[in-house]
Amino acid sequence: MATHGHAHGHELQRTWELTPSDVLGSALGWLREVGRRLRTPLLICLLLFVVGIIAIVVIPLRQGFANRQAWTYVAAAFLYLMSTAAAAPALSTALRVARSHWRRPVNRAAEIWGVTLIIPFLLYLLLLPTFPGTEDRLSIWFGWPLSPWLWGAILMLTLTGAGYLFAWFSSLPDLAIVRDHGAPAQRGLAAWLSRGWIGSHLQWRFYEKVVNNIGVLYVLIYVAAMTVLASDFIIALIPGYFTAVFPAYFTITSFQAGIALTIVTMAVLRRWGGQTDYLGREQFWALGKLLLAFSLLWFYFWWSEFIIFWYGRTPREIEILKLLMAETYRWPFILSFALNFALPLLILMWNPIRRSITGPTVVGAIVLVGNLIDRIRLTSAAFSQPDSALLGHAHELKTLPAAYIPGIGDILILVGMIAGALALIFWAARYLPFPSVAEVAGGLWLRAHKPFKHARLIVIGKPE
């Protein structure tokens, strides 16, 4: 049971001993300090972002815009951001729907990544012209007019809109706090975004009813978008890669990366953002369990595909196994297997490690690297196929392409786009306080000290 201090080896989160005004104080402290603290990282990220943009322009200029291989790392950066930054708000929704209280300080760390969605959206628009039409090749669009360009763009636009809507709506009460208590430079935008929020009973009721629904809407669009992206960017570009489970693998492993990103964000906030009172062992432990579960799912979904190809052993399936796992991209696959499944399992299977701050953080960082390698492996394999290999409804990989080795420009694109996303986070953190006052203080209102047997416990109100 949770008692004051330690009980059964469990450390009580200090959050539950604070008052709502303490939380407000912490948030205002964040708003005062944030500009000074984040200036240098913001400038570095912006610089890297600009370098990345230059690389995006230069590489296709040198290799030819029609050469899809020149766009490999733009696509890898796009899919990586979709798998990490775009997945984090989905985690926040899941935790909200499950009504867990420990998630309250976590939500902001996950939802803030929604503001980065503009970068993958722009990258997607850049990548669209590199795809051939779907009339004469296998595609999930089955030759529908203007596919994949128009319909994919509409889907991505809807996802980006829903992501921003969720990020904005979930932080509405906190934006009002920034409007009322922030520095003059912060107040203008916060006043515009908070839309006259005064915290009336009616507004709170509306907020509580709608915020989860927007989150669920975002998750549904996200799953649909990832299904289409998995198909358009990977399956349809590799002749003979007939796999129904791949979109599910792609989506589930993105959720895994979203959890990993949230854990690493929490660790950074705890180490450098003064959030030790809010992001404690309780949050890392709970997310560590989730990360372990999703690492096991990584294996399950990969295995579900592998075993069918292995048993089928048709020439088509053998070529696919050679391309993605056994020959061309063997080492990226081995690394991906180790970093997304084997190491997380071996580390997180031990409860004392799961219950620490360091354990889930280290595994979170490992998974983020593993996911990046996985996305690079898949994108490199898919973008190595010329149009001629796809046209005529090709059913088999005729020749195994050589592995695509990235150049310095490719690395700059990848780093630049990730840095761009980070720059947006640093900018948004000026307006979105940590911790989320609405969430954390809302949880404190539901807390009480109660006698239980021989101890006094902290009880948190929660419906069954």
Place this chain on the structure above:
Amino acid sequence: MQERHRLGEEEITRELLRPLVTTTPMMWVGFIGLGAVLAIFVFAVSWMFYWGLGVTGLQRPNMWGFMIVNFVFWIGISHAGVMISAILRLTQAEWRRPVTRAAEVMTIFSLMTAMLHPVIHTGRPWRTLYWVFPYDFWRNLWPDVRGPLVWDPSAILTYLTGSTLFLYTTMIPDMALARDRTTGWRKVLYTILALGWRGNERQWKMQTIAGFLLSGLILPVFVSVHSIVSWDFAVSLVPTWHATVFAPYFVIGAIHSGVSAVVTLMALMRWLFRFDHYIRLEHFDAIGRLLIAVGTGWLWFFLLDIFFAIYPQEPRETEIMTFRLFEWPFNVFTALIFIFGYFIPVPIWIFQRFRRNVKIMFWTSILVNVGMWAERYWLIKPGLMRKYEFTFDWNWYRPSIVEISIVLGSFALVGFLLLVFSKIFPPISVWEEKEGQHFAQQLQVGKRVVNAIVREF
């Protein structure tokens, strides 16, 4: 939200042990009705054993029919126990308490019923036993361990063993409770099953640890069982079966049908045993919300299976998919799956007032399982009903009255076993209900009273 009644420990014991000592008229109706259908089942199986498989609709190339479809269906239902018990126990969801026992028991009975099907499907089970036990290794005929038909019994037997242990571990305190309140053969039975339980601190600690350990250990088995059943089909090259999505698709379908079956059971228990104080509307609400997520997940996998079967535009796959989607009778099955499996129940469950209506929850859960049975048939049969390269004849599959009786009888068998169980053992875990009463608290927040649960962080 929380409608828990404050009940005394003795009151809980008395009410939850009541079905053991009193048999209501409705229970008699259940026993007689289910017993009659069960008698038809026994007659149909005996008839088939006597005359052989010729009395069924099985013929080349339709060697798998209703019995295998029913096997897959009941394996699916068996996933309810672990989904409800193990996962909700690990996540400390309070609303699990009144439904865990029934879900676990349903797991075991539906697994046993499922296992019965491949055995009777052989037509001459005693010959199977003759060839398998003892296995004649001396002729160098080794079983192919790489084949899913070897994995199947291994996985299912492991799951059955694990589930039985899981159920038994959670029943020990209740056995002791019944032991101290009964006489005669019941006392002897409960004394044996209680294993000397006295409820001291060490025993409770061991019981809790065992419950958590078994919950964690059984989860991979739970996933593996239906995955392996799916690979019975998917590792072959039969069109529309050879799909990479089959394993997770079968598992999510199993959870969809299994959790829906738990809803059916919850409603029946509420009506039959008058457990209104224990199986409350908030429990239907919670399980309804879970079902929205599970049902939507199932729909996603269902659509993935359809889309990526059409995607390669290979003639054999396309033909079978066209057959499945547009031709009689499979077009009706497609409609049944969509409408009953998702488009009627899920939009209804979105509204809280429907989730809190027992009759609506009961009937929608029945609809889901009609849809899910149809889905199993739709998945398995069309792939077989075609001309193969090396078969000299082929035909439609038309199930005979014997097979229909076996399918209906399997439902009666599970229902009958559940009723018998509830006459011998408490259908709701008594100790878990009492624990829940201790953990329930109420808080005053402003003018409102908020329900709270004491729980371990």
